[in-house]
Amino acid sequence: MNWSSLYADMNAANFFNFSFLPKYASFFVEGIIYTLLLSIVAVALAVIPALLLALMRLSKNKVIKAISGAYIAVFRSTPLLVQLYIIYFGVFGAIRIPSVYIGFIDLSRFIPGVVALAINSSAYVAEIFRAGILAVDIGQTEAARSLGMTGAMSMRLIVLPQAIKNILPALANELITMVKESSICMTLGMQELMWGAKTVAGNTYITLAPYVLAAMIYFCINFPASKAIEAIERRMRRGDKH
Amino acid sequence: MATNIDNNAVLIEVQNLRKEYNGGEVVALDNCSMSVRRGEVVSIIGPSGSGKSTLLRSLNLLETPTSGRIIFDGVDLADKKVDINLHRRRMGMVFQHFNLFPHKTVLQNITIAPINLKIMTKEEAEAKAMQLLERIGLKDKANEYPAMLSGGQKQRIAIVRALAMNPEVMLFDEPTSALDPEMVGEVLDLMHSLVMDNMTMVIVTHEMGFARKVADKVVFMAEGSILEVNTPDELFDNPQDPRLKDFLSKVI
Ligand SMILES: Nc1ncnc2c1ncn2[C@@H]1O[C@H](COP(=O)(O)OP(=O)(O)OP(=O)(O)O)[C@@H](O)[C@H]1O
């Protein structure tokens, strides 16, 4: 076997052969926009269902608790890719969305994709909410209830405003996860960052460097973002002194 | 302390209360019965783990009884059909660790329940809160957050927060045991002033001197049971139960 030919691609020039950039930069720019939109909209859509799921999960009613538990278990225990395909072809196979474009974004693809990501994310965000709520000292609820507040009122006025502090950093981390995970939407032809890289690779026969560039872009979005979250978390913890 | 207690009606009657945890593994309360009359000050004492907190917290149903009855002003609170929230408004509770709402100012801590339960308008609630803060000399702290207060100040605010609901009885669970010694006095003084106002009070405490001074009746608990109930003088000077004798020899 000729080892040297096997490693022929493995040199720095191939990794960083960005000669496609002048012509194909727009694929990456649009890819970034698409990826960020997918992630932000998906997590935003996930918040309200997740809060409901979390409250259901914390409910004393066993049936309500079980429904939410099952939902969370299913979406956390199956691959996102499988969920995406089932929702895309199953649910949105029945509900056809007209091919309307907003800028370069085809809504008939974007909406099913973002809904699938949101449904998946809601299961994870529900656990974030649940953990955030449980981290609030039980004495807070007891004080509120001892004053005659209903369970809902004490949740809304006393517990959730304090839980938010625990929830926001985790929610921001979920957004970072989504920026990475949304790359699987490429498989359904959504023009996010990974799709851009793959298309450029196909058009230019430069097979490696477009992916390297995509990786660098993902990194440059996520790494500073996660560092910023850590810093904010540290500052919030320092501000805590009760 | 208060006079004519015997002429006053029973406000809380606990009958054969039992509380189990972990499906019966722990019996925190075993066949407890006691009563609290209007205007009466009842102190609950006993060793750690004897069930004092559980008994007190059962009175406003923060703990749900396994069996037995808690009759508050003629209504059995343990009955599932009772709207407990309406009754809790009438019973103030003070906790060992204050449990002030850290995201609310002192004023908001005091007014949040009466305003949101639509018992008072915002103006009424704030006027009442300021009047109560004036009483405890903390009017200037109205717009501070709890984190800025000392332990003694926090506990006095917590007492005032409960008072703002105009409760008919105040329940205290070791209100001074989380405090630095130099702050115990200010909290006991405030509680003493409530006694002087004829407030009905149930006080779980390790402060034997205070219990003896203010209580009309002292309840001694051990291992989930009420073993002795008597006037403070009788209970402290002439204890009957051997476990009470043992307990008193250790704490006094
Ligand atoms: N949530 C719970 N789950 C299980 N066991 C409990 C729970 N709460 C209390 N217990 C148990 O019930 C018993 C009575 O507890 P309780 O807190 O009422 O005692 P206490 O007299 O207030 O003690 P302390 O003076 O230490 O506050 C203890 O054995 C305790 O371990």
Ligand SMILES: [Mg+2]
């Ligand atoms: Mg206790």
